[in-house]
Amino acid sequence: MAERSGWNKNLGMERLVYTHRPTSPLQPISISRAVAAYIHFFWAGLAKQNQTGAFFPSQRFLIEKMISPIPPGYSGQIVELGAGTGALTVRLARRCPEARILACEINPTLAADSRHNLMQAGLAGRARIVTDPAEQLLSKMARNGLEKPDFILSGIPLGHFCHQRTTALLDAISHTIRKGGMYIQFQYSLIDRRRIKASFSSLRTVPVLLNLPPAVVYYARKRAGY
Numbered sequence: 399m400a401e402r403s404g405w406n407k408n409l410g411m412e413r414l415v416y417t418h419r420p421t422s423p424l425q426p427i428s429i430s431r432a433v434a435a436y437i438h439f440f441w442a443g444l445a446k447q448n449q450t451g452a453f454f455p456s457q458r459f460l461i462e463k464m465i466s467p468i469p470p471g472y473s474g475q476i477v478e479l480g481a482g483t484g485a486l487t488v489r490l491a492r493r494c495p496e497a498r499i500l501a502c503e504i505n506p507t508l509a510a511d512s513r514h515n516l517m518q519a520g521l522a523g524r525a526r527i528v529t530d531p532a533e534q535l536l537s538k539m540a541r542n543g544l545e546k547p548d549f550i551l552s553g554i555p556l557g558h559f560c561h562q563r564t565t566a567l568l569d570a571i572s573h574t575i576r577k578g579g580m581y582i583q584f585q586y587s588l589i590d591r592r593r594i595k596a597s598f599s600s601l602r603t604v605p606v607l608l609n610l611p612p613a614v615v616y617y618a619r620k621r622a623g624y
């Protein structure tokens with residue numbers, strides 16, 4: 399059984415050392431932090447499937463579809479719910495250098511991986527990752543009268559939530575987003591399509607087959623006038 403011993407300064411920030419207990423016949427091994435982040439995600443998928451909703455971070459085509467409606471020159475607020483290891487956050491921060499990105503991730507290990515991946519990409523100053531549940535972040539934003547975002551992106555596994563929790567989260571998202579703003583959510587089934595449609599004034603659903611697993615992206619628009 400491996401025991402995490404922390405950063406090995408001699409190897410620099412990219413290397414994470416897993417040191418085996420002295421009784422183990424195995425020698426200490428080191429693996430790259432990127433591989434460690436994949437393992438963390440996979441493990442979270444195994445151990446907390448209802449919370450993680452997947453075994454792998456989103457891949458290129460899905461990420462592109464998620465961020466494509468956001469203009470590269472957008473300079474307002476973007477909120478991301480369920481950042482995982484930051485696969486989407488990093489691409490978003492690179493695409494929109496002037497945007498203020500606030501992301502939340504409930505799993506502290508994955509949140510730390512997100513921060514690290516942003517730092518590795520030289521984008522640490524462009525996005526803030528908080529280890530809050532999405533519901534808490536949205537209610538804090540409402541309570542403190544924070545700027546309303548034009549875009550809320552989410553990979554939260556709604557399909558694993560109970561009906562009440564999904565409805566409450568969709569209400570909070572719809573309440574938090576600016577009039578005319580867009581909620582962009584991916585999901586691996588169409589299970590919540592009807593509920594999302596009922597909470598927003600328009601909905602477009604786009605399949606993304608080139609992802610493991612294949613997904614759909616919902617583009618839900620809040621009416622400009624209410």
Ligand SMILES: C[S@@+](CC[C@H](N)C(=O)[O-])C[C@H]1O[C@@H](n2cnc3c(N)ncnc32)[C@H](O)[C@@H]1O
Nearest residue numbers: 449450451455456480481482503504531532553
């Ligand atoms: C399907 S993964 C998507 C991760 C990442 N966005 C990606 O595309 O690779 C869903 C993520 O949402 C996180 N999550 C689940 N429920 C959450 C909640 N209530 N608040 C914040 N994050 C949550 C999980 O820990 C997981 O990392």
